Amino acid sequence: MVTLKDYGDYETAWCPGCGNFSILKAVKQALAAAGLEPHQILFVSGIGQAAKAPHYFNTNLFNGLHGRSLPVATGAKLANTRLKVIVESGDGCNYGEGGNHFLAAVRRNIDVTLLVHNNQVYGLTKGQASPTSNEGFVTKMQPGGVQSEPFNPVVVAVVMQAGFVARGFAGEPDHLADLIKQAISHPGFSLVDILQPCVSFNKVNTFKWYKDRSYKLDAAYNPEDWGSAIKVAAEWGEKIPIGVIYRCERHVYNYRYPDPLVNTEVDKTALKQIMEKYY
Amino acid sequence: MKNGATNVMIGGEAGQGLVTVGEILTKSLGRSGYSVVVIQDYQSRVRGGHNTYSIRVSNKEDIFAPQESIDILVALNEETLDLHRGQLGSKAVIIADEKFAVVGKGALGVPFSQLSEAQFSNVAALGVASAVLGLAEETVAGVVSDYFGKKHPEAVEKNRQTLSKAYGWAATSKIRFQKLRPAATVRKTLVINGNDAIALGAISAGLKFYSFYPMTPSTSIGNNLAAASKKMGLVVEQAEDEIAAINMAIGASFAGVPSMVGTSGGGFALMVEGISVAAMTETPVVVVVGQRPAPATGLPTRTEQADLEFVLHAGHGEFPRAIFSPGSIGECFHLTRKAFQLAQKYQGPMFVLTDQYLGDSYQTTEPFDIEKLSAVKPWDENAPSTLPYKRFAFTQTGVSPRLIPGLTGHLVVADSDEHTEDGHITEDLSIRKKMVEKRLRKMEGIISEVIPPEMIGDDAPNTLLVTWGSAKGAVVEAAMSLRSPRRKVGVLHFSQVWPFVPEQFMPRMKNAKNVVCVEGNAFGQFARLIRRETGFHIKKKVLRYDGLPITPEYVLSELRQ
Secondary structure, three states: OOOOOHHOOOOOOOEEEEEEEEHHHHHHHHHHHHOOOOHHEEEEEOOOOOHHHHHHOOOEEOOOOOOHHHHHHHHHHHHHHOOOEEEEEEHHHHHHHHHHHHHHHHOOOOOOOHHHHEEEOOOOOOOEEEOOOOOOOOOOOOOOOOOOOOOHHHHHHHOOOOEEEEEEOOOOHHHHHHHHHHHHHHOOOEEEEEEEEEEEEEEOOHHHHHHEEEOOOOOOOOOOHHHEEEEHHHOOOOOOEEEEEEEOOOOOOOEEEEHHHOOOOOOHHHHHHHHHOOO | OOOEEEEEEEEEEEEEOOHHHHHHHHHHHOOOOOOEEEEOOOOOOOOOOEEEEEEEEOOOOOOOOOOOOOEEEEEEOHHHHHHHHHHEEEEEEEEEEEEOOOOOOOEEOHHHHHHHOOOHHHHHHHHHHHHOOOOOHHHHHHHHHHHHHHOOOHOOOOOOOOHHHHHHHHOOOOOOOOOOOOOOOOOOEEEHHHHHHHHHHHHHHOEEEEEEEOOOOOOHHHHHHHHHHHHHHOEEEEEEOOOHHHHHHHHHOOOOOOOEEEEEEHHHHHHHHHHHHHHHOOEEEEEEEOOOOOOOOOOOOOOOOOHHHHHHOOOOOOOOOOOEEEOOOHHHHHHHHHHHHHHHOOEEEEEEEEEEEHHHHOEEEOOOOOHHHHOOOOOOOOOOOOOOOOOHHHHHHHOOOOOOOOOOOOOOOOOOEOOOOOOOOOOOOHHHHHHHHHHHHHHHHHHOOOOOOOOEEEOOOOOEEEHHHHHHHHHHOOOOOOOOOOOOEEEEEEOOEEEEOOOOOOHHHHHHOOEEEEEEOOOOOOHHHHHHHHHOOEEEEOOOOOOOOOOOHHHHOOOOO
16 A cells, blocks of 8 residues: 655755645645555656656656656657656746647647646746736736736646646645546546745735635536536636536547557567568 | 769659659669669659659669769650750760650650550650660569559559550660660669668667657658558657657657657757757667758758768757768668667767768668667666665766666656756755766767778778768769779778777878868868867868769869869
């Protein structure tokens, strides 16, 4: 049986009060509840404070380039479909630098879970706006306030009919842990966008700001109705829904090779046949 | 040209079936025991425009490059005649529709409309050209059957009838033949191009994952691997962009699978950060860069050798690498294998630098002895079993024993940040220094396995032609042409442009009275690299950067000036 202890306990580089702490706890809870042992999992992260999270528990980890986690995760999953592959990074990585890979991952529907710490700011680089910053958000880099409308990853994923789309909140860790557990066990691409207060660099979207606005979708909500899911996903501002927003069955990326590719040999007879076509 | 090679050029618009004629003729020549060197000249479009397919053929194994002068011109459209009149040799034969205004010695006005329906006129042209060359009709018919066979059996019969009619017409008409001398030896050879050879070499080395974004001239590597993927158990994935392609290959490799990407200069530009992360995380990956004229979009369908310095320096930071530059189809196969071996052994990015000319050039090549060739092994059976596993353990060679995530109970952690031996982020500067030295120490191993440049021709030459990559064939032929009892000419060809070991070739360079560097770029990049590393200044250069491949005629004409 896997317990939280198996994932270890490590010192972090985060600010006291950072939303990342409860997300980290929720991730470990979800992994333990799913019965996954550390060596069965591969976390892939990018660059940012969120991307440091997988360093703080026991797992296989590829902490790569800013925005490029999804391609690495895709390659690793295709190479070894037995690995549970999870991407954990921030909004800058996944919706900015890696925006094209986000869209491609939804389309490809490969069995990878994407956990995004969405704090609507760039924390590691000290306070620039991110793709999800609200319009008008003032920073040193955007002194006149952000001019662009924020990117809403949840509505985009729902419109593209991603197989599992959820939003969680660092202030609701048990609820979040359950969402993550569901996302991990979903066959195909799954997204959990996680509202996360950044105590150091985002004085607008604070813990209270999220708490006042977020509401849990209850049992009466049907996440399989695409039309209503789009409307719910588009809700942002005064009301922010959290929970499973959309779920559907769709064709999962067809892995030809159930066994890890690393164990396969070169079939010389077959290769010679290919070569013979050039005679 | 001193040797008895014949150069056949087929010209027409895209969409006229020119490539079909070219490929069938090429294969027919190969099966008849001839040596061939093919180049294709095509514009960046799918219909229209002017395109050519040239086949240089010899009855001996003495051609290694294309030829500029034309001995047989097959014109599928009138524009071809106008554009290539200037290249015709004195005894050239022109095969063109009798409706075209073709005048002059050697012109065969062919009544194509009588020989076939319009859609098969390319096969009629094939038939006439084959008859002129003296190829046996059954040989060509056999290739036609194989070519159309499985997919379009109805087409086979129509094409064979057209072929027969064309041969029949040629036999009864008063035409001047250019019959090839019989092939010197009957041997079984492959007719294969550089990109095909790279794909085969990669598979034989254990490639299991290939990711790419289509880009001329490297796309056909992906086509080959996709076609072979089911049979050979490969994953071939088209990525949403080149950044995804390189990172996917790195992810697959991190999960233990030998991986490769193929691209050209512009796509490689997008992969550069990925090269740096492969080096930092010590993840093996093979990168094939097929060069074409740049900067930016340049000439998408032409050739050049101008990305040497780019590939040599690509990737921020300092890390070891090797760059192979095949000079022949056989070298495309074997050096791709070598790149895989080095990538696995020294755990980092390794490069194969080729170009449009070699990638697309069908040439007759010895078959590869697949049975004798082994594949790479990604993980280390001797990795320490003490916990925790340290992916980046300090060792004397700089190479750390490698475990693969998910295959054992050990955890594998890698980071693009500077890291401690166990892979976690560090900002400890003394560890930083040790890690830099660890990574660079791997260079010593790479250097110990370097492929020295090949010396061809006279051993103590007065004139030494230095070259690299696909220019090899043209330079070797030019050197053979120049050799005389009074003039000793040699060629020094680098099939590995980085690293190189000066002690292995400097004495030869210093002892030659005239040293000339031949390469396909404007800066003389390889000459610059030699000077940088050895102090030796090669002042005389033969450079080509008009998009066309280097030929023996080009080298000789430049040397005369």
